[in-house]
Amino acid sequence: MNQQTNLNQFNYELMEEKSVPQNGFYKSIEINKENTFLLASTDITINVFVFQQGFIKLISQLQGHRNYVTSLKFLNKKSRFLSGSLDKSIIIWSQQLLANQKYIQKIKDHQNPIVALVIHPNIENMFISASYRQILFYQYSSQKQWICLQKITEIDGIFGLSINENGTKIVLCSENHIIVILELQQLIQQQKSDQIWIVKQKIKVRQWGFRVCFLNNDTFVFQPVSKNWNGTSHLNVYTLNKLNEFKIQRKIPIKGGGNFCINNFPSQYNKQKYILLVKNGNYINLFKYTEGKFRLKYKQALCFDITKIYGTLSQDGEYLITWDEKQRQIQIRKYTELKKIQTIE
Structure with missing residues (x-):
């Protein structure tokens, strides 16, 4: 039986009256699940905004790091969020302590700058962190502290990290021209069962890249860059085959090729709106x-006059929030369905 999906053409429309001038250099932006709090990092400062239907108001500025903040993530079920930095540390913050400038815990297990933080999709009290040469797995313990459960240290030059829907596979990309697949496996020792992450597959690629993103449990996309750090004209799609190995399936045309590209704006797939976001x-x-x-009749490409663009999609897909070096504004765009084109089978 063929499944049917009614698809409408869409557009993220700029809410100009809600754009807020911000002169700082914003490298990471994150919004919580309820669309009520927005985080945006400038240098070592985390700016906390109240978010209300696209309007934002600054309520606090947090300084717990000694170098640039590179990654921000909200924990979905708790009023807490994470920050990672070039100073190699991760900080767990509480929304209840914003006025006091206090944090709950600072983690200093990494030996290199933090490049990515990922919340486990099904286990709220677990997150994964990546630095240039390490992947570390953390869980909240009965002692009310985040503890490191496992370290993977055999991969160099990590830039991008993504976890699949059911939380059993991780894909990461490296400047060493490889894509690495990690898989969660059961380990039985002395009649005890435990789970560990192992390196399941390494895929050699001609061009390395900054961005990788799972679309479901068995498909991910990888955005290559050229040796001069320029964006490329295609997006590579990998799927899991019958041998349980990921192989490239197709290449999708993408805009932005030939222009200088940078990291710190991860790709995202939004299941509520079926939208994949890729900065290139x-x-x-x-x-x-x-x-x-891929429904290639239904797409949007936002052109900026500069390559230093940072941002995020809200978890419900309603808002696209960006900052770029030319406009120097936090800009809010709202998801709008334009018209129904047809029913696709």
Whole structure:
């Protein structure tokens, strides 16, 4: 039986009256699940805004790091959030302590700058952190502290990290021209069962890249860059085959090729709106992906006059929030369905 999906053409429209001038250099932006709090980092400072239907108001500025903040993540079920920094540390903050400038815990297990933080999709009290040469797995303990459960240290030059829907596979990309697949496996020792992450597959690629993103349990996309750090003209799609190995399936045309590209703006897939976001060069590319297929009639490409663009999608897909070096504004764009084109089978 063929599944049917009613797809509408969409557009993220700029809410100009809600754009807020911000002169700082914003490298990481994150919004909570309820769309009520927005985080944006400038240098060592985490700016905390109240977010209300696109309007934002600064309520606090946090300084717990000694170098640039590179990654921000909210914990979905607790009023807490994480920050990672070039100073190699991770800080766990509480929304209840914003006025006091206090944090709950500072983690200093990494030996290199933090490049990515990922919350486990099904286990709220677990997160994964990546630095240039390490992947560390953390869980909240009965002692009310975050503890490191496992370290993977055999991969150099890590830039991007993504976890699949059921939380059993992780994909990461490296400047060493490899894509690495980690898999969660059961380990039985002395009649005790435990779970560990292992390196399941290494994929050699001609061009390395900054961005990688799972679309479901068995498909991910990888955005290559050239040796001069320029964006490329295609997005590579990898799927799991019958041998339980990921192989490249196809290449999707993408805008922004030939323009200088940087990291710190991870790709995202939003299941509520079926939208994949990929920053490439001076473009933000937005694709519809449903039922295992790219619907290339339904897409949007936002062109900026500069390549230093940072941002995020809200978890419900309603808001696209960006900052770029030319406009120097936090800009809010709202998801709008334009018209129904047809029913796709």
